[in-house]
Amino acid sequence: MDKKLATSLVALYTAYFLAYIHRTVTGVIQGELSNIATSNGIEPSLFISMVASAYFYPYAAMQLPSGVFSDALGAKRYVAISMFILGLGSLLSSIPNPWLIMAGRVLVGIGASAVWISIQRVIGVYADKSLGATLTGIGLAVGNFGALFATLPIRILINIYGLSGTLLFLSIVAFLVGIISFVSINDHGVSSHSIKDGFKQTLQQLRVVVRSPHSLALGMAYLGSYSAILSFQSLWAPIYIKKYYPQSLQDTPSLLFMLALAFLIGVSLMGFISDRVLKRRKPILQACCLLHAISWLVLAFLPILVNVSNNLLLLLFFVLGLVASTHMVISPMAREAYNHEYSGTTFSFVNMIGFLGVAIYQSIATFNPDPLTVVALFSFLSIIALALSRNIKETLKTE
Numbered sequence: 465m466d467k468k469l470a471t472s473l474v475a476l477y478t479a480y481f482l483a484y485i486h487r488t489v490t491g492v493i494q495g496e497l498s499n500i501a502t503s504n505g506i507e508p509s510l511f512i513s514m515v516a517s518a519y520f521y522p523y524a525a526m527q528l529p530s531g532v533f534s535d536a537l538g539a540k541r542y543v544a545i546s547m548f549i550l551g552l553g554s555l556l557s558s559i560p561n562p563w564l565i566m567a568g569r570v571l572v573g574i575g576a577s578a579v580w581i582s583i584q585r586v587i588g589v590y591a592d593k594s595l596g597a598t599l600t601g602i603g604l605a606v607g608n609f610g611a612l613f614a615t616l617p618i619r620i621l622i623n624i625y626g627l628s629g630t631l632l633f634l635s636i637v638a639f640l641v642g643i644i645s646f647v648s649i650n651d652h653g654v655s656s657h658s659i660k661d662g663f664k665q666t667l668q669q670l671r672v673v674v675r676s677p678h679s680l681a682l683g684m685a686y687l688g689s690y691s692a693i694l695s696f697q698s699l700w701a702p703i704y705i706k707k708y709y710p711q712s713l714q715d716t717p718s719l720l721f722m723l724a725l726a727f728l729i730g731v732s733l734m735g736f737i738s739d740r741v742l743k744r745r746k747p748i749l750q751a752c753c754l755l756h757a758i759s760w761l762v763l764a765f766l767p768i769l770v771n772v773s774n775n776l777l778l779l780l781f782f783v784l785g786l787v788a789s790t791h792m793v794i795s796p797m798a799r800e801a802y803n804h805e806y807s808g809t810t811f812s813f814v815n816m817i818g819f820l821g822v823a824i825y826q827s828i829a830t831f832n833p834d835p836l837t838v839v840a841l842f843s844f845l846s847i848i849a850l851a852l853s854r855n856i857k858e859t860l861k862t863e
Contacts, residue, residue, distance in 0.1 A: 468650040469590045472539065473599065475648035476583045477606040479543055479641050483550065483576035484610030485618065485634065488698045488724075490516045492619050492717050496627045497565075504562050510830055511562060516699045517826035518569035519576070524819035526577035528670065531812025535666040535805070538653030539582035544646035550575025551638030558631035568631075575638070580607075580795075581808045581815060586651055588799045588807025593860070594739055596796040601735025604792050608731070611697065611724035615717045654805055669806040673813045677855040682798050683817030685749060685853070688846030689756045689791035691818045693784070695825035695838075697723065704835035705777075708767035712774045722778050723785040730789025738793055738860065745793045745800075746858045752790035753850035759787045760843035764836050800859035 490497070494512050501511035533542045553571025556564050580603070587599045621630045654665055673679050696704075701723075702716050712719070738748055763780070766772060772780075798814040799807040828838055 465595075466590065469586070472586050472590070472649045472651060473583070473603075475641075475645045476539065476543065476579065476586060477603055479547055479579045479645055480583060480603060480607045481610040481613075482547075482634070482638055482641055483579045484607040485614045486550070486554065486572045486576060487519060487614075487694065488611045488720075489614040489618055490519075490698050491702055491720055492615055493622065493627060494702055496622070500560055500562060500565070506562055509833060513699065513826060513829040515565060515569055516829075517823050518566050519573040520819055520823035520826055522570050522573035523577045524816055524823050526574055527581070527812045527816030527819060530577045530581045531809035531815075532663060532666045532670065534578065534582045534585045534653070534808030534812075535669075536653050536663045538649075539586050539651040539808075540646060540649040541653075542578050543582050543649060544642045546575045546578035547638050547642030547645055548575070551635045551642065554631050554635035554638055558628045558635065560628060581812050582649075582651075584795055584799055584811040585808035586649075587796075588804045588811075589651070593800065594743075596800060596860070597735040597738040597745065597793055598732075598740075599735070600795045601731040601733070601792050604731040604789075605728045608724050608728040612721060612728065615721040615724060619717050666806055666809045669803065669809050670813070673802065673810050676801075678801050678857050679798060679810075679813050680817075681849070681852040681855040682749075682794055682814045684845065685753055685849040685856075686791070686794055686814055686818035687821040688760075688842055688844075688849045689752050689788065690794070691821035691825065692756065692760065692842035692845070693723075693727075693788040693791075695822050696784075696842075698822075699826050699829060700835050700838055701781075703829065703833065704763070704839070707835060709772060709774075709777060712777055715774060715777075719777060719781045723781040723788070726782045726785025727788050728785075730786045731792045734789050734792050738796075743860060744858055745797050745860045746853070746856060748790055748793045749797065749856060750850060750853050752787075752793070753846050753853060755787045755790060757843050757846035757850065759784055760839050760846065764839045764843065767836070797856065797859045801857050 497512050497515055498508035501508040550572050553568040553575060557568030583603050587596060591599055697720060701720060705716050706713050734748060738745055799811045802810040825838060
């Protein structure tokens with residue numbers, strides 16, 4: 465691998481690790497959020513849902529602009545700026561005031577929105593196509609180290625330093641990562657000579673993508689797989705456990721840890737299988753839709769049919785993490801069907817659909833707190849995605 469590409473990816477993966485901590489940390493800080501809500505006369509469940517979704521709505525809203533910015537400005541400038549925005553958001557969230565926490569989460573969502581799209585741009589433009597899924601899998605694995613950190617390790621930090629102290633520490637880290645990104649990332653975008661022309665070219669490419677059945681079908685696959693898993697990690701899993709398995713409530717961080725650990729193991733393996741073994745993407749995508757449909761149905765009917773022990777729950781969460789790892793081919797498929805110079809823009813449309821879905825999933829808790837309804841919805845969307853997969857192209861062409 466080219467040294468400049470490797471240096472760029474190390475910086476980007478580091479930023480993604482940090483963004484992922486913020487993405488999923490709400491799954492283990494619900495107690496602190498509940499206390500802040502109660503002390504300010506706010507319904508705790510409403511506040512927790514609002515804080516969780518406050519990350520995802522701006523994140524989703526920024527996906528199309530982020531794709532354009534990453535291609536037009538380049539990952540070097542865009543990620544550096546975004547990390548400073550994320551750091552400011554974390555700093556605001558460290559103040560135990562409900563409205564400042566909400567404002568901070570919005571800024572964190574805006575800042576984090578740049579990272580994965582920029583990773584896809586750098587991989588799409590500078591890496592060999594046969595490494596596309598492998599490098600994507602490594603990035604997801606690094607991100608899920610962040611998800612792992614946002615379970616038991618972050619719980620330990622919060623127990624020692626409090627929620628405010630922990631978020632303050634994360635804000636300092638974000639500022640440092642912003643500096644590292646500006647120094648280390650070697651991508652100046654398509655606007656290296658003219659920013660105006662760069663924006664014009666990327667907007668033209670965006671018009672092609674939003675009309676494509678290929679990208680729309682990938683977006684549906686995203687909704688039933690990664691969007692659902694992320695929503696489950698960051699909000700619905702603790703609600704599900706509390707309602708149906710209260711005896712395992714204290715083990716929620718461990719259960720989420722098992723899910724993230726299995727995902728971490730699986731994504732790199734799936735990338736290797738796609739790039740080197742099958743040399744195809746579409747079979748893994750179709751398996752992804754089918755396996756997610758089955759997994760969500762199991763979780764929906766499990767509380768009704770059988771009494772589940774804590775050890776079986778740990779196993780189920782581990783299996784769910786492995787199933788979730790199959791979604792990783794969506795990212796390369798979203799950009800490989802188009803001109804690689806616009807990898808950020810072409811991927812951003814599918815990512816926007818996915819994260820808008822997460823935001824909506826989180827918001828459902830404000831008027832329907834029954835987790836079985838949401839889990840059944842996840843399964844239904846996976847079935848629809850499987851049916852629509854005939855519109856998806858095989859993007860890893862082999863000689």
